[in-house]
Amino acid sequence: MxxxxxxxxxxxxxxxxxxxxxxxxxxxxxxxxxxxxxxxxxxxxxxxxxxxxxxxxxxxxxxxxxxxxxxxxxxxxxxxxxxxxxxxxxxxxxxxxxxxxxxxxxxxxxxxxxxxxxxxxxxxxxxxxxxxxxxxxIPVAGLTAWQAVHEHARVEPGQRVLINGAGGGVGLFAVQLAKLAGATVIATAAPRSAAAVRRYGADEVVDYTTTPLPGGMDVVLNLAAIGPEQAATLATLGEVIVTIATPIDAPRATHFVARNDPAHLARLVALIDKGELVVExxxxxxxxxxxxxxxxxxxxxxxxxxxxxxxxxx
Known part of the structure; x- marks a missing residue:
């Protein structure tokens, strides 16, 4: 049998x-x-x-x-x-x-x-x-964050990066990868996720339920499903906008679905084994x-x- x-x-x-x-x-x-x-x-x-x-x-x-x-x-x-x-x-x-x-x-x-x-x-x-x-x-969340930060946003040292929805699985990777790239990270998160987001490197955490989102960003990464009003707001906040959930209608905005790339996955594994990337x-x-x-x-x-x-x- x-x-x-x-x-x-x-x-x-x-x-x-x-x-x-x-x-x-x-x-x-x-x-x-x-x-x-x-x-x-x-x-x-x-x-x-x-x-x-x-x-x-x-x-x-x-x-x-x-x-x-x-x-x-x-x-x-x-x-x-x-x-x-x-x-x-x-x-x-x-x-x-x-x-x-x-x-x-x-x-x-x-x-x-x-x-x-x-x-x-x-x-x-x-x-x-x-x-x-x-x-x-690691695989889905890590690959999505890697490709958002490095392929689509091309985050560079000294940039200001707003990560909307930083408290989810993709967000905790994205915060760390943006920090490793040398960016200043401003993250939105609900109160229950704020401590984890800070622990993994966010320079500032904004409670999106009570506080307006800051503008003047070099990069906006949207990792959350959002409504038309919030999408319109995010469209005004950054020079480059990358979203993995709700499409955002703005110049230089990119909406993508992560692809399987073993080379990217291997780089994430290397960072984890060096202690530079933490998995929660x-x-x-x-x-x-x-x-x-x-x-x-x-x-x-x-x-x-x-x-x-x-x-x-x-």
Whole structure:
């Protein structure tokens, strides 16, 4: 009998009750792929829209669909053409080296499961400084923040950067990366997130519920879903505007969706292992608690990165 596993899947679009914990066949890696035992995935707010069907035109999926985009785990099987560890002076025709036992992270669809298959070329080795499950906080949020700060905003030393929505998972990476780039960071955050935002380097924290946002910024990074009035306000505050959520109609404004870039992911891992970038995990849930996380997120009761641990059975 073929081995099975638990996966958090949706068979239809709808509210959090459509998330099911199915027992399905465990996949096998094909050429260039590896099978990863999942230590954890993490929750991203965009997955609420995906589950509800709001993103079906932007991110079409085939149902039933296994949730989870952040992967942290251990390689347990390698497919054909995946090289094992090789000296740096050696070259070969296979995918760069990964071997059974390697701890890895990556942006991989279907990570809310006990096991998942991924292209070896899409993964990087996990940070040595972090517990295996905590590393799941990195891929989506870290890549989004890296590309916002370095690719789209091109933050430089001495610039003044306003980060709107700094208390979320992307925000805590963006604050740190902007500071590492030499910027002065002004961050908006709700009172419950203000201490964390300050801890990770913000020079000033503005409570957006009570205080007007400052102008005269070189860069505005918008990381929050906002209404038309706030979008219009942000459009007036900075020379360069980058948004990952609500589009903003302004000159030199960029709206983007993060792409999977293992080279960027490897640079984030290097910063973490050097102690220059800190990963904060707000909460941890079991795999079978993912529906509850979705409900809490829709009610505005979550903050920061939430880890969803795998539940490996014998």
């Amino acid at each position: 073929s081995p099975t596993m638990t996966a958090a899947r949706i068979h239809e679009y709808g509210d959090a009750s459509v998330i099911r914990y199915d027992r399905i066949p465990r996949p096998s890696p094909g050429p260039g792929e590896v099978l990863v035992q999942v230590a954890a995935t993490s929750f991203n707010p965009s997955e609420v829209g995906l589950r509800a069907g709001y993103l079906r035109d932007l991110l079409p999926v085939t149902l039933p669909y296994t949730l989870g985009l952040d992967l942290a785990g251990t390689v347990v099987e390698v497919g054909a053409g995946v090289l094992g560890p090789v000296p740096t002076s050696t070259t070969g025709a296979g995918v760069r080296g990964l071997a059974v036992g390697d701890r890895v992270i990556g942006l991989v669809e279907g990570a809310a499961a006990e096991y998942t298959v991924a292209a070896a070329s899409s993964l990087v080795r996990a940070p040595e400084r972090l517990p295996p499950a905590d590393a799941a906080a 995990v707000a909460e941890t849930y079991p795999l079978t608690g993912l529906d509850e996380v979705h409900r809490r997120a829709e009610a505005g009761q979550t903050r920061g990165k939430i880890i969803i641990q795998g539940e490996i059975r014998a």
